[in-house]
Amino acid sequence: xxxxxxxxxxxxxxxxxHRLGDENAEYRCAGGVSHSHTHRxxxxxxxxxxxPQGYQAAPRxxxxxQRLHVLLTAPTIPNAWTAYRYLITNYPYNPLQKxxxxxxxxxxxxxxxxxxxxxxxxxxxxxxxxxxxxxxxGGRIFVWEWNALIDCxxxxxxxxxxxxxxxxxxxxxxxxxxxxxxxxxxxxDTFSNSSPSQPSFPTTSWSPVKPDITTYTTLLSIAVRSxxxxxxxxxxxxLRLSDCSPTRFTYLTLLSFYARTNQLSExxxxxxxxxxxxxxxxxxxxxxxxxxxxxxxxxDIACMIYRVLRYNVVRETGSMADDIAATACxxxxxxxxxxxxxxxxxxxxxxxxIQCSAYRGNMVxxxxxxxxxxxxxxxxxPSMAAFRAIFLGFYRHGRRLGPTKFTDGLTTQEQRHLPELxxxxxxxxxxxxxxxMDLPKGVKANGRLLYWIIVAFWRLSxxxxxxxxxxxxxxxxxxxxxxxxxxxxxxxxxxxxQAIDRKDRx
Numbered sequence: 478x479x480x481x482x483x484x485x486x487x488x489x490x491x492x493x494x495h496r497l498g499d500e501n502a503e504y505r506c507a508g509g510v511s512h513s514h515t516h517r518x519x520x521x522x523x524x525x526x527x528x529p530q531g532y533q534a535a536p537r538x539x540x541x542x543q544r545l546h547v548l549l550t551a552p553t554i555p556n557a558w559t560a561y562r563y564l565i566t567n568y569p570y571n572p573l574q575k576x577x578x579x580x581x582x583x584x585x586x587x588x589x590x591x592x593x594x595x596x597x598x599x600x601x602x603x604x605x606x607x608x609x610x611x612x613x614x615g616g617r618i619f620v621w622e623w624n625a626l627i628d629c630x631x632x633x634x635x636x637x638x639x640x641x642x643x644x645x646x647x648x649x650x651x652x653x654x655x656x657x658x659x660x661x662x663x664x665x666d667t668f669s670n671s672s673p674s675q676p677s678f679p680t681t682s683w684s685p686v687k688p689d690i691t692t693y694t695t696l697l698s699i700a701v702r703s704x705x706x707x708x709x710x711x712x713x714x715x716l717r718l719s720d721c722s723p724t725r726f727t728y729l730t731l732l733s734f735y736a737r738t739n740q741l742s743e744x745x746x747x748x749x750x751x752x753x754x755x756x757x758x759x760x761x762x763x764x765x766x767x768x769x770x771x772x773x774x775x776x777d778i779a780c781m782i783y784r785v786l787r788y789n790v791v792r793e794t795g796s797m798a799d800d801i802a803a804t805a806c807x808x809x810x811x812x813x814x815x816x817x818x819x820x821x822x823x824x825x826x827x828x829x830x831i832q833c834s835a836y837r838g839n840m841v842x843x844x845x846x847x848x849x850x851x852x853x854x855x856x857x858x859p860s861m862a863a864f865r866a867i868f869l870g871f872y873r874h875g876r877r878l879g880p881t882k883f884t885d886g887l888t889t890q891e892q893r894h895l896p897e898l899x900x901x902x903x904x905x906x907x908x909x910x911x912x913x914m915d916l917p918k919g920v921k922a923n924g925r926l927l928y929w930i931i932v933a934f935w936r937l938s939x940x941x942x943x944x945x946x947x948x949x950x951x952x953x954x955x956x957x958x959x960x961x962x963x964x965x966x967x968x969x970x971x972x973x974x975q976a977i978d979r980k981d982r983x
Contacts, residue, residue, distance in 0.1 A: 541568065541577065548582050554589050558603060561586055565610060576614040583611050584619075591625035596632035604629055623652045624691050631699030642708045645699050649692065649715075653685045690721040697727065701734040709734055725756050732762055736769035744769045748813040758814065764825050766814065771833035780842070781808055783822065783830050790821045790853055822849070824857040831863045835870030840900035843867060847909075858920075864913050865926045871909075871933035875901035903937040910934075914951055924960050927952055931967055945971045 544560045551557035561578075568577040590604045604626055608618050630645040631637055693716040700708035713731075716723065728751050735743040744766065751758060758766075763782055770778040781804045788801045808814040827850040834843035847867070850857050910930065931948065938944040949971055960968075 545578070545582065548578070549585060554593065557586055557589065561607070565606075570610075570614050576616070578610070578614075580611065580614075580616040583607055583616060584622075587611070587622050587625070591622070591629075596629045598633040601626075601629040601633040618652075618686065620652075620686055620689055620692065623648065623686060624689075624695055627652075627692065627699070628695050631695070631702065637699060637702035639703050639705045639708055642696075642699050642703050642705070642712075645696055646711075649688065649696060652688060652692070655685055688719065688721075690724055690727065693719055693721055694724060694727045694730065698730045701730050704737070706738075722754075723750075723756075725751075725759070728756055729759075729762055729765065732765045732769070736765050736772065739769075739773055741769060741773045741775070745813060752813045752815065757817075760820060760823055760826065763814070763816065763820070764823075764829050766812075767826065767829045767833065771829075771837070776833060776837055776839070778808075778812060779830070779833055782814065782816070783826065783846070785816045786820060786822045786826060787849060789816075789818055790855065821855060822853070824850075824860060827857060828860050828863045828866075832866040835866040836873075838870070838874045838901075840870065840874070840905065843870065844900075844905070844909075851912075858916070859912070861920075861922060861926055864909075864922075865929060867909055868906075868926070868929040868933045871901050871906045872929055872936055875903075875906065875933065875937045901937075903934075906933055906937055910948070914955060918955070922956055924964055927956065927960065928964055928967075931964070942971060 541564075544563050547560040548557055548564065551560060564578050570576060587604060587607045590600060590607065593600055608622055608626055610616075611618055611622075627645045627648050630648055631641050634641065693712070697709070697712040697716060700712040716727070728747055731747050732744060735741075735747065748758070748766070750756075751762075763786070767779045767782055770776070770782075784801060785805050785808065788798075792798070793801060805816060808816065827846055830846040831843050831850075834840075834846065843866075847859065847863065850859055850863070913930070930952065931945070934944055934948050949968060
């Protein structure tokens with residue numbers, strides 16, 4: 478399905494077109510590997526001990542020794558990278574000589590590059606160059622280095638595409654293919670007639686590197702980020718054909734994909750597999766399930782998950798406790814979700830519940846979760862995403878209260894939920910806005926959030942210039958000016974007592 482290209486020649490060409498320098502990227506200094514999801518913290522890296530026979534000693538000089546010392550001990554990655562570039566430029570590899578850069582130096586530089594977050598295009602080219610040098614000079618590339626390169630290939634751009642998955646797949650195929658070392662230009666007769674003291678080209682025993690579960694999980698996560706079904710199916714097939722057992726992160730990656738693509742049956746199937754294999758869902762998985770059920774019209778199940786989590790923090794007695802027990806039993810038997818008693822809602826769960834409730838028009842549920850977020854024993858500062866969801870809900874579902882205006886334009890289904898929709902009124906909007914303005918001064922709000930605040934007040938106040946100017950002045954006084962052009966146009970319309978342009982409300 479995908480054609481493999483040798484990454485050695487490919488990265489050398491890319492590096493020639495993309496000159497790298499210290500100014501191209503900023504790096505944080507880190508000594509150990511922190512690749513993807515398995516290499517966290519400092520680790521003792523395996524350093525190859527191979528020393529093939531038949532090498533001549535490479536010429537040494539003082540400048541070479543200084544650069545090698547900088548490469549090994551540089552306090553920052555840019556300094557180490559500058560030393561590496563100097564060495565590969567001024568001391569090109571000679572197949573008849575021992576490599577100028579020791580393998581341990583290259584592995585250390587690869588480890589430091591693999592620890593850099595976030596992944597960038599520059600980082601991908603740099604790590605590709607280091608690993609290509611290792612491979613070209615006869616060094617061994619370890620599985621964690623291949624995994625780091627695959628991860629960088631999938632994250633080198635801001636948005637992951639199917640082309641990034643193909644690039645990662647090319648590296649995966651190269652990983653399983655032994656490299657061909659460069660041949661000496663001399664003929665076989667030349668070597669056969671050489672004296673015993675003349676060294677011959679060193680032979681190195683090679684074996685393909687076997688991918689591990691991190692390799693397959695990284696490929697799967699890249700496919701999921703590309704949002705392409707064909708890539709996800711291909712990565713899943715590779716995982717099934719391997720002898721690796723899926724980890725918790727592997728299942729969570731699949732859950733996020735099924736939740737995003739509204740495949741509720743696959744969500745249940747994945748949860749069932751996790752339960753059968755004793756894999757814990759955890760808070761990340763529960764939060765993903767809340768999104769999955771809510772986006773598929775099963776807000777009732779999302780609320781069940783939240784109620785059980787809330788009960789772990791605030792115990793209820795009597796009939797309410799029995800109801801919670803029945804809810805937990807239903808989730809365990811029907812949805813294959815077993816929520817441990819030690820789990821409690823975190824900030825992500827609160828935010829997800831607020832977003833889902835606001836999107837569905839359930840103002841009461843959104844405010845209840847918002848109040849829990851502020852009043853629970855483990856209090857959480859409301860996130861900007863939670864406030865944005867609520868203000869967006871006011872703009873989407875709110876209508877100016879009145880004897881006839883409020884019900885004008887409502888569909889039959891919306892009229893059935895009239896009590897819920899009537900909660901999206903100006904009084905409640907004012908209360909939420911006050912809570913927003915009471916946030917600490919260090920909290921920053923972006924232009925999109927401020928925009929939804931303004932248009933929500935515009936809709937619910939009936940474009941009242943007094944209300945809009947009051948809101949504008951409060952926002953300007955706390956968060957400054959420096960807003961985008963859309964907000965500036967709205968501000969001019971407010972102070973000129975004109976209606977907000979339709980294109981600014983889109």
